[in-house]
Amino acid sequence: MASRAAAGARPGAKFAQFKLVLLEFAGVEICQGGKQSSEEEVTDQLDQDQFDDYRESTIGAAFLTQTISLDESTTVKFEIWDTAGQERYKSLAPMYYRNANCAVVVYDITQASSLDKAKSWVKELQRQANENIVIALAGNKLDLVTESPDKRAIQTADAEAYAREAGLLFFETSAKSATNVRELFTAIAKKLPLDQAGPRNLRTAPRPGVDLRPEAPGTQGAGVCNC
Amino acid sequence: MDEIAPEYDVVVLGTGLTECVLSGVLSVKGNKVLHIDRNDHYGGEAASVNIETLFKKYGNVPAGEEPWKKYGRVNDWNIDLVPKLLMANGELTNILVSTDVTRYLEFKQIAGSYVQQGKGPKATVAKVPSDAGEALRSSLMGLFEKRRAKKFLEWVGEFKEEDPSTHLGLNVAGCTMKEVYDKFGLEDNTRDFVGHSMALFPSDEYVNKPGAAIETINRIRLYVNSMARYGKSPYIYPLYGLGELPQGFARLSAIYGGTYMLNTDVDEVLYDDNGKVSGIKATMKDRDDQAAPMKFETKTKKIIADPSYFPNKVKVTGYLLKAICILKHPIDKTDASDSLQLIIPQSQIGRKHDIYIAMVSSAHNVCPKGYYIAIVSTIAENDANHHLELEPGFERLGAIEEKFMGPPIPLYEPLESGEKDNVFISKSYDSTSHFETTTYDVRDMYQRAAGEELKVEGLREGQQLAQE
Numbered sequence: 103m104a105s106r107a108a109a110g111a112r113p114g115a116k117f118a119q120f121k122l123v124l125l126e127f128a129g130v131e132i133c134q135g136g137k138q139s140s141e142e143e144v145t146d147q148l149d150q151d152q153f154d155d156y157r158e159s160t161i162g163a164a165f166l167t168q169t170i171s172l173d174e175s176t177t178v179k180f181e182i183w184d185t186a187g188q189e190r191y192k193s194l195a196p197m198y199y200r201n202a203n204c205a206v207v208v209y210d211i212t213q214a215s216s217l218d219k220a221k222s223w224v225k226e227l228q229r230q231a232n233e234n235i236v237i238a239l240a241g242n243k244l245d246l247v248t249e250s251p252d253k254r255a256i257q258t259a260d261a262e263a264y265a266r267e268a269g270l271l272f273f274e275t276s277a278k279s280a281t282n283v284r285e286l287f288t289a290i291a292k293k294l295p296l297d298q299a300g301p302r303n304l305r306t307a308p309r310p311g312v313d314l315r316p317e318a319p320g321t322q323g324a325g326v327c328n329c
Numbered sequence: 330m331d332e333i334a335p336e337y338d339v340v341v342l343g344t345g346l347t348e349c350v351l352s353g354v355l356s357v358k359g360n361k362v363l364h365i366d367r368n369d370h371y372g373g374e375a376a377s378v379n380i381e382t383l384f385k386k387y388g389n390v391p392a393g394e395e396p397w398k399k400y401g402r403v404n405d406w407n408i409d410l411v412p413k414l415l416m417a418n419g420e421l422t423n424i425l426v427s428t429d430v431t432r433y434l435e436f437k438q439i440a441g442s443y444v445q446q447g448k449g450p451k452a453t454v455a456k457v458p459s460d461a462g463e464a465l466r467s468s469l470m471g472l473f474e475k476r477r478a479k480k481f482l483e484w485v486g487e488f489k490e491e492d493p494s495t496h497l498g499l500n501v502a503g504c505t506m507k508e509v510y511d512k513f514g515l516e517d518n519t520r521d522f523v524g525h526s527m528a529l530f531p532s533d534e535y536v537n538k539p540g541a542a543i544e545t546i547n548r549i550r551l552y553v554n555s556m557a558r559y560g561k562s563p564y565i566y567p568l569y570g571l572g573e574l575p576q577g578f579a580r581l582s583a584i585y586g587g588t589y590m591l592n593t594d595v596d597e598v599l600y601d602d603n604g605k606v607s608g609i610k611a612t613m614k615d616r617d618d619q620a621a622p623m624k625f626e627t628k629t630k631k632i633i634a635d636p637s638y639f640p641n642k643v644k645v646t647g648y649l650l651k652a653i654c655i656l657k658h659p660i661d662k663t664d665a666s667d668s669l670q671l672i673i674p675q676s677q678i679g680r681k682h683d684i685y686i687a688m689v690s691s692a693h694n695v696c697p698k699g700y701y702i703a704i705v706s707t708i709a710e711n712d713a714n715h716h717l718e719l720e721p722g723f724e725r726l727g728a729i730e731e732k733f734m735g736p737p738i739p740l741y742e743p744l745e746s747g748e749k750d751n752v753f754i755s756k757s758y759d760s761t762s763h764f765e766t767t768t769y770d771v772r773d774m775y776q777r778a779a780g781e782e783l784k785v786e787g788l789r790e791g792q793q794l795a796q797e
Contacts, residue, residue, distance in 0.1 A: 186583035192616050193589040195371050195576035197433060200569065311435040311568065312417075312559050314426050 115175045118296045120203040122168075122180040123231075125189070125223045170284070170291045178291040180204070196230070204236040204290050211241040211274060214255040217264070224268055236293045238271035238286055239264075245276035334588070336628040337363040339778070340609055342595060343635030345373035346571075346764070347755040349578035350771050351633055353428060355779070356585035357788055363627065364582060369592040369616060371579055372410075373635055374758060377572030377695070380406040383653065387733040396731075400655075400697070407570035407695045408653060411758045412687040412704035413767075414439055414564035414670060417555040420768035421574075422565070427785035430577040437693055439564035440666040442556075444469070444526040445673040446518060448721060454662040454671065457526045459556035459563075461486070474516050481513040481523070485549050499542070506545045507536050517676070525674040527552045531683050531708065531760050532675060551765070564670060564763070568694045592616055595638060596624075598752070606632050606751045631751045631778055636741035639754055644744055648709040648737035649760050652719055655731040656701040660688060667692040667701075670762055673721050682708040684722045685762050700730075708760050709737045746777050753778040 166182040183202070188194045207223045209216035220239060227237055241261050247254045258274060265272035271289050275282040338360040341352045348364070349371075356362045370376055381403040384390050397403055415421050415436070425431050442457045446469060458464040461482040465475050489495050497512055510520050524530050528548035535541045555563030567573045583589055590613055597610040608628040615622060636643040659665045671686040678684070688703040689695050696702055705722035709715060715737060723729065743754035756770050775783040 186580055187586075188580070188583045188589045190588070191590040191593075191613060193591040195579060197569075197573055197576040197580065311437050312565055314422055314431050314436060314565075 115177070116296060117177045117179070118294070119179045119181060120294055121201055122182045122290070123198060123202045123205045123227075124182055124184045124208070125205060125220075125227070126184070126208040168287055170287050172288065172291055172296075176296065178294070178296070180287060180290075199227070199230040202231050202235055203294060204238070205231065206238045206240055206286065206290070207270075208240045208242050209256070209261075210243050211256045211258075211261075212243050212246055212253045217241075217256050217261060221264065221268075224270065234295075236271070236290055237269075238273065238290055239268075240282075240286055241272075241274040242277060244274045244281050245278045248276075333363070333625045333627050334361065337361045337588075338629070339363075339631045339633060340365065340627070340629040341633045342366070342638040343373045343755075344368075344371045344575050344579060344591070345635050345755070345758075346375045346575045346578070347767055347771055347774070348373070348633060348635055349575035349582070350424060350768075351774060351778070352587055353430070353578035353581035353585075354775065354783065354785070354788065356582040356587040357428070358779075359585075362582055362587040363590070363629070364579065364587055365590050365593045365595065365611060367592070367594050371591070372572040372575045373637070375409075375411050375571060375575055377407040377409050377570030379403040380408065383408050383733055387653075387735055389731070389733060400700070402697075405697045407572060408702055409571045409689075409695075409704065410653075411571065412651065412685065412706050412762070413571060413758065414566055414687060414763050416551060416563055416763045416765060417558040417565050418551060418563075419555060419763060419765050420772075421764040424768065424771075424785050425574075425577075427788055428578070428581055429789055430581050433577040433580055434573050435568045436565045437568060437668075438559045439562045439566055439668045439670060439689070440692075441663055441669040442526070442562040442564065443663055443669055443671040444522045445671065445677060445721075445725065446522075448678045449724075452677075452725075454725070457522060457672075458482075460553055469522055470516070470519055474519055477513055477515055478519050478523075481515060481519075482549075482553070484513070485546055486553065488546055488550075490543060501542055503540050504542050505537050505539055506542045509542050509545075510536075521674045521676055523549065525683050526672045529672075529762060531685075532681055562670070566668065566689060566693050570689075570693070570695045598632065599626075600750065604750055606630075631753065633753045633755070633774065633778060635755050636743070636757055639743075639752060642744055642752065642754055643741040645739045646742055647740045647760075649706060649740055649757075650709050650715050650718055650734075650737055651704060651706040652716075652723070652732055652734035654703045654705060654723070654726055654729045654733075655696075656688075656703055656726060656728070657699060657730055658727065659690075659701060660686070660703070660725060661727055671725060672762070673725070678721045680707070680718075681710055682760070684719065685760070686722055686725060687762060706760060748777065 168180045168182060170178045172178060183198060185194060185198065188198070205227050207220045209220035224237060227235060239261065241256060262272050271293065273282045273286045275286060277283065339355055339362050341348050341362060341364040344364065344366040352362050352364050366373065378386065380400050381397040384397050390396060400406065443454050444457050446453050446455065455467060455469045458467045458469070461479040464478040464482055467475065470478055484497070487495055490501070499508060499512065506524070524533070524535065524545065528545045529552065535545060552563050559565065579589060593611050593613040595609055595611050598606060599608040599610065601607040606629065608626060610626045613623045659667065660669065660671065663669055663671065667690045669688050673684040675681055675683050684705060684707045686703055686705050688701055690701045691698045703726055705719050705726070707718060710718060716734065740757040740759060742756045747753035753774050755774060759766050772783050
């Protein structure tokens, strides 16, 4: 949420952390590294009912992080919140959008209806989230289309035109082959105000939040403020 | 719209804090949970609302006017409906840490804990001493009384239930707190602030209750230990309001497979031939009324619900009076604290129940800068003149910009344990200033519904995330 100096880093090195909300069309998976193997799932989803598979596919990414080095001295860490399935019946909590700096809205380039769903997510984000949230639109499953071009249901130009009009970053990605995933995060990182400190983790705040964890053995006294 | 599963282990009705903690814990333990709320937001009675919603809820709106507009952006306001704070060393903190729900939330200290002595223009307000050392410096007592209070608090710190040598020759298991106070020769005023602002008893019933001494000592210790944790007060509070707490536990439940449906009415609860619950019929309304409502039926073995879903299975145990007040200044005589609890003990103002003031401000991201939200509350003692009952609290606040006060709020508790019908009902949020009694209810309900003691320590270790 805030840019801050990492402990022990070189002078001049910048480390910034941001909250990223991930909104995926059911069955689409862009983030790897959760409990489940995303690669397997993306292929499995070809033949299976996508809704059945959906729960598992997002659960893995309930709380991931992704770290991007913009250059030698600048590191950006994304704290990725997925929807944990709460969007299914329109029951996402305000907590989810709260202080989100950026969002990735994912659709499936092999499913015609998924772009409309993505558009409604973008609307919801513009209604609920911070005014200056950076939103990226990601058309996933590029690998499938590369293998067999007739699977494509949404033309790149159409999605790109919409993204331009709505002021979104736009990429076609493949979670399976990792195509453009890093590029996507890098593009978001470049658009974020790295020097502008947000309310969370602000080290210079007069009264930092309290750390609820039990005091570590060996620490002195009652001072467990994370200041 | 996706299909609802044909059967759940537990259906939870209402997204108040009690229900959401249970939902979270049951989901982590591998139960298939469907969680429903008739409202379009999380939190039920424990929600935090914006200022427009608050105006509308309390009907303070003259026709054609939009009085909330002078208070800035409505969404900069997160006003609690329930006036409570978290004890830093309390059980809810323990549950939050054990379940890792802390990662979704951020907490800040409440800046001060105060108690009033006397009434009317002569009333004084003082910091509640947090330990024996502070008792010596407190303006609440005279010189000799300070020493007696110091001795008493030192003894509370050293007391061990299992070690009779610390019992001062008292039969601690059966004795009253009056006997303990007498032993130390404490004056009435000292008994008052110890019992009401440290042990946090809302009335004087505890004083002559046989066996209540140990509970009182444990309550004082919780206060002292919570105070020692962060220093300014024994209380902490989540940024953006208490409504974040149920949301955090709901997210925990969802991550472990819990299904969430807001804006959904329960049309019918189904029972089998033995009178045990067997399922529900419900209707999910479309949020924008654009699509047709979705009707569905599903089976369940158990229902957990807040009292509002089963009006025939609960009784009223009392009435809470509460006024939500918006101020433009901190409270007088409280060191300009940005947040506080202030207790006016009943005996000081000729009542049977204390008046509580809980105040938070922009320091906790619940309102724009320059505003303060103070909730004055007590248990109703009369059938009329409720405003008058809260008056000593209003006096403390000084100028009030807006006051939201509805009719007395009934406090419910279930008639039965739920053993017969597998419908387990929570209690209303009571008049206490913190969530300790709420967590007792959580533990009690878990024991009744799951048939085992709730152990939150290490809860998430070794549990699978996805269990479909």
